[in-house]
Amino acid sequence: MSTYNFYYDRNAYTLSFNSMGGSFVLSKTVLYEAPMAQHEPDDPTREHYVFKGWYLDSDYMLPYDFGTATMPGSNVQLYAKWESSQYSAKFYTHEGDGTPVKTQGIAQGEYIKDPGVYIVGQGYEGLGEFLGWYWYLPGTDRLVAYSWETPVSGDVTLYGRWKTDGFSLTYDKGIGFGSVPVDTNSYALGVKAPVKDALLSASGKTFVGWQVDGSGRTYYPGNTIKMNGDTKLVARYVNPSLAVSLVFNANYGSNPATETWTAEKNDYVTLPDSMFDRAGYSFAVWNTKT
Template structure:
C-alpha cells in the first residue's frame, strides 16, 4: 500500500513536471543544470544526482519512477557517500575534502543521447580506490514494469514501455564511453545494494524493474583525476549497427596538419535503415560527420581531416556508425602520428638551378641532389649557412624547419704561357682566376728587334688587351717582333709600363742621330 500511494504521488509529480517542461523554455526553468534537444532532455542539481526524459512521438516520456531521477554512490577506500544536488559542471568535495566529484551532463550525437560524465579527483597524498555507480527505479512512460533487455554484445541494455517508447543505455564499446565494470537490472528494491553488481540474465520482464551501472575499484594516484562516461538515448533500437574499417588496417601512419586521409570499410544494420551515418573523432574531441548513406548501409569511402591546430605526436581516431534511430555501433580505433612538414630550398649561388624538396616530414634527412654546375667554378659542396662555414651532411643532418642549403664554389685557376718567338724566355703566370685579367712586370727582348706586343694567335691578328681581356682557360700568348729598320708601328701591348722609358730613349737617340746626319750633309755642301 505504501508503494502504491508513493507511486500515485510520484505520477502526479511526473505529469506536472512534464507539462512544465513542455510549456516552458527549459533553460529558463533549470538554468545551467539542464538542456533539451528534439529527442532528449536532462536536469541536474536535484535530490538524486540527475534525471533524464526522452521525446517519443511528440511526448516527453519519463525513465524513472515518479521522475525521482537517478541516485549516485561513491565509494572511496570502502567508505560510501551518496551524491545529491550536484550542479552540472561544478566540483563537490567528499571524503573530508580529499575527493572531488564533478558531474557533467551534455547532449551528444545530434541530441539523440545524453552523455553522463563524472570527473573524480584525488586531492589527497595517497592513492585512492574509488568505485562510482548510479541506480534508479525504472519507469518508462506509464509502465512501471518496464522490460529490460541486454544488447547482444553486452555493451549495454534497452528499457521499453512495451510499446513504442525505448531508452538505450550504452556502457561499453562506444565513442565517448568509459567501459563500465558492471551493469545490472532486476526488481527495483534491489537497485541500491546491486549498484556494483553485474547482471547475468539477458532480460528482465514481468516485474517492477530497476537498473544500475558502475565503475569498480579504480585506482587514482595522488593529485590525479579519472573521467568516467556513459550514454543514454531514446530510439527503437533492438540491435545496433556494426562497422568494419578495412583501410587503414591498423594505423593512418604519419599524417600532416590540415591533411585529408581516406578510410574505407562497410556498415551493416539489422534494420537496414536509410541515412545511417559514419562519424570519426580525434582523441576526445567532438565527433565529425564523415559519410551519410542515401540508402541502406553498405560499403563506404570517407575522409578524415587532420585539424591544423592539432599537436604533433600520436593521436587516436575513433570511427563509429549511427543509424537513423540513433543506435550507435561499437567503435573502431586507429592511431595516427601527426608530423610537421617542411620545404628545403637549394641556393645554388649563381650555379645551375636545383629543384627544391617540399613537404618533407620533420626529422627526416634530405636526399643529395645532383651537383650543380657553374662556368669557371668547381662545386665544393652544400652548406647550412650563407657564410659557407658549416657543411651539410646528407646522411645524418635532419630537417626540422623550412631550410635553405647553400652551394659553395671554388673559382677555377689557369696558367698563361708566353711564346717569345726567339726572345728571352718568360716564366708562365699561374693561378689566374677564371674571368680575371693579369699583368706582366717586363716585356721580352730580342737583339735587332723591337717588341711588337702580345697576340692571341700565331698569325698576329688578335691583340691581347691586358686591360680588358680575361683568362678563361690555359692560354698561350705570342710575342711579335719588328726589325729595328722597319717603319711599321707596333701596338703598345707589352703588358707593363716599364718598357715605355727605353722606347722613348731609343726614339730620342734616333732623332738626335738624324739631326746630326742632316747637319753634316749641309756642312759638306
C-alpha cells in the first residue's frame, strides 16, 4: 500500500484601504483565515478631521473590528470614517445639563445628523415623552425645533424637549372580544396609574392581563403602571391550561373578603400593596398562610 501526502498553498487576498480624503494607506496581502489584528494599519490623517475608524461600506453602517476579524476568501476593501474638527454639535438631554449625551464634529456647510439617542414620540423613564431636539435661533432667545436641513456655520448646541404631563392610559382588546375599560384621567410623569380589569375572551384562550403595546411584562388588574408617556395596554391571552387563579384573602372577620386574579402559570406577579381596608389596622404584607 502506498501513502501519499498532499500539500496545499493557502490562498492570499488583498486588504485595501480607501482613506476617503486622508493620507495614503498601503494595501496588504493577507493569507486566508489569518487574524487581521496584526494587519491593522496606523491611523491615517486628514487636516481638520478626526479619524473615527474603518468600515466595510462607504455609508459607515458596518464598522470593522481588526481584533476579531479573519481574512475571508475574497479581497477586502475598507473605508475610513472622518469627523470634522472645525465645528461641534453638542446634544444635551435637558437645558442646563453639564455633560452632553452626544457630540458630533461638523465642517462648514455640512449637516448635523440625528444622533439616535432618543426617538420622537417614545417615552423614557424619568424623562417623559421625547418631542425632539431644539436650539436657540442664533442671536435670539427663541427656542425652536432644529431642522436637520440647516447647514452648519458654527458650533451648535441642541437640547432635548420633553412632555412631562397630560399622559393618557388606553386599553386595547387585541385579538379578543368584549369591552375594554376607559381611563379618563390625565397623568403626569412618574405617576403610578391603576391597571383596570375587563371581561374579555378570545377563541380558545383566557384573558390574563395587559402588556404595553402587546409585549413585555404582564400587568394584572390591580397592579399599577408607572407613566412615562402616553401608554397603550393590549390584552394578553393564554391557553386555558396555562391560566391559574391567584386568590387574595382579607384575612379578618367571620367571612373574609376575597379577590381573584387570573394569571399565567409560572409568571412573575407583582403583588398589590393592598386591596382591603380594615379599621384600626394598616396593611403589612401578603402571606400564603393565615
